[in-house]
Amino acid sequence: MSESAEVTAPAEATPGQGTAEGPREFRERLHATWWTWPLPVVGAALMAATVHMGYPGVRAWLPYAVLIPLAVLVPLWLGRTKIEVRAGELHVGDAHVPLRFVEHAEPVSSAGEQRRALGPELDPAAFVVHRPWVRTSVRVWLNDADDPTPYWVVSTRRPAELADVLTR
Numbered sequence: 001m002s003e004s005a006e007v008t009a010p011a012e013a014t015p016g017q018g019t020a021e022g023p024r025e026f027r028e029r030l031h032a033t034w035w036t037w038p039l040p041v042v043g044a045a046l047m048a049a050t051v052h053m054g055y056p057g058v059r060a061w062l063p064y065a066v067l068i069p070l071a072v073l074v075p076l077w078l079g080r081t082k083i084e085v086r087a088g089e090l091h092v093g094d095a096h097v098p099l100r101f102v103e104h105a106e107p108v109s110s111a112g113e114q115r116r117a118l119g120p121e122l123d124p125a126a127f128v129v130h131r132p133w134v135r136t137s138v139r140v141w142l143n144d145a146d147d148p149t150p151y152w153v154v155s156t157r158r159p160a161e162l163a164d165v166l167t168r
Helices: 038-054 058-078 111-118 159-167
Strands: 026-029 082-086 089-092 095-098 102-108 127-129 137-142 151-155
Touching: 026 159, 038 058, 082 159, 089 151, 102 111, 102 159, 111 137, 137 159
Parallel strands: 127 151
Antiparallel strands: 026 082, 082 089, 089 095, 102 137, 137 151
C-alpha cells in the first residue's frame, strides 16, 4: 500500500480536490472534440448515397442504417479513454502504475513539443496513449527495475495539472 493511499483528506475537503493534507486526484476523459464528428458522418452519408444510387428497394436504405450510426459510434468509442489518479495509482485506459514508481512528470504543452516527444525523441519501449485531437500530453518517467518501460506519454488537455498531481 502506498503512502498516499494511507492519508485521507479532511472531512471539509471537496471530493476529488486535493489538499495539502490529503491525496490529490485527477480525472479526465479524452473525448473526441466537436470538429472530429462532421467528416465521418458526411463520409458515411456519401458512401450510403453511392450504394443507394445503385440498388433499388431495401438494399438502398440499408447502408444509411449501418454506416451513419457507425460513423457516430466510432468517435464515441475512441473517446472512452479515461485518465485518472486515484488510490495512489495513475490509470490510463486499462493500464495503471502505482505513483511510487513515478520518478518525474514532464508536461508537453505545445504541438511542436508533442511532435518531438512522439517522433524523434520517442523510445520504442515507451507506453503511449495518444489522441490526435488532444494537442498536449505528459511524459511520465518511471523508476521500476522490474518494468522495461522507461516512461509513459499520455495525451491530456491539462498537462501541467496532471504533472503536478503526479509529482506530489
